[in-house]
Amino acid sequence: MPAYYADLHIHIGTAAGRLVKVTASRDLTVERIIQFVPREKGLSILGLVDVSSPAVQADLQGLLAAGRLAEHPRGGLVSEQLLIIPGAELELVLPDRGAAHYLAYFPSLEACTEFSIAIRSYLTNPYLSTQNVALAPEAALELVESYQGFFTPAHAFTPHKGVLGCCVPDLAQAFPSFLPHILTLELGLSADTKMADTVSSLSQLTFLSSSDAHSLPKIGREYMRVNLVELSFEALRAALAREPGLNMVEANYGLAPLLGKYHRSFCSACGRIFAASLAAVTTCPDCSTGHLVLGVWDRLQQIADQSSRSPSHRPPYYYQVPLEMLPGIGPKTREKLIQRVGPEKYILNESQPEELREAVGEKVVQTILRARQGQYELVPGGGGYYGRVKMV
Ligand SMILES: [Zn+2]
Ligand SMILES: [Zn+2]
Known part of the structure; x- marks a missing residue:
């Protein structure tokens, strides 16, 4: 049965000539994503999380009308080897606990459009991404x-807007009546399966690893390998819900959590990220300004109730460093590699040294091969700053 690669958290910078996500790059458009991602990233399933915007809906309508995408009878928008899942990212406030982001995925453009109309009176600007919705x-x-x-x-x-990171220590407090309806949880770049499995109440959830991409190069920095009987929304949903049958998530791929922007605590007054070896840091030891941005690792020390124990359904989590995070590989080298060798996923995980040598110099070849073997040190990220890779 075919395995597909899925990245379910991709933003849109502009659509139908309008700004959609202010912090995303302008060339992150539906058209560019469709052209670029299958070839350069080797992914087949893309969750677009700004289809709540009428501008994105218009672009997708255009592609449907032109016959470049089609509605699958069991959900999703498909072309030959691509499945697009229409979705929305919402900011929702839990009274007295704070705001967090959630993702919604829909079987059709029509369902997503109707949903976006239903929430319109609860938000300020329907055209923009990740709106605060007064629900x-x-x-x-x-x-x-x-x-x-x-x-x-x-x-x-x-x-920054993670429900367990800054609102509640336990999902049951945010969802007292609907907890059984939550079947999945997005890990974010600063956490992995092992870290999340220190919280026993999450053991029944399927963990999503997605890129939260705000630009084309960042698509696919985290993704999942899923076995599906067909490329459709229903098959994907069955895999994520772990329904009995052949559809299933086989593996998660992502950054080493240290590379994430919020892995460790950061004091914005001292400008300091607390290094990997320290215990959990919840107040800055050097100043008392209270400007600490809690790290994901540090937060998990607070809410964990067991040493990491993964349930038997949990698929393996593979670490990978995207080309753009490897030292000495700039945008030009990246482009050359993709043109001559293949999608980034292939370059990182499977390519042969000879293939790489035909495209780039020996130093870059060695960097890629050593990264594949984990021969690097990681400098942890925090407070909105990515971690860094140092080759050893
Ligand atoms: Zn978000
Ligand atoms: Zn997002």
């Missing part, structure tokens, strides 16, 4: 389900 998380979940969608916490542990 309680449970009310939003119910609404998503009424349009046949499913709902998942986004980047769950981050101090």
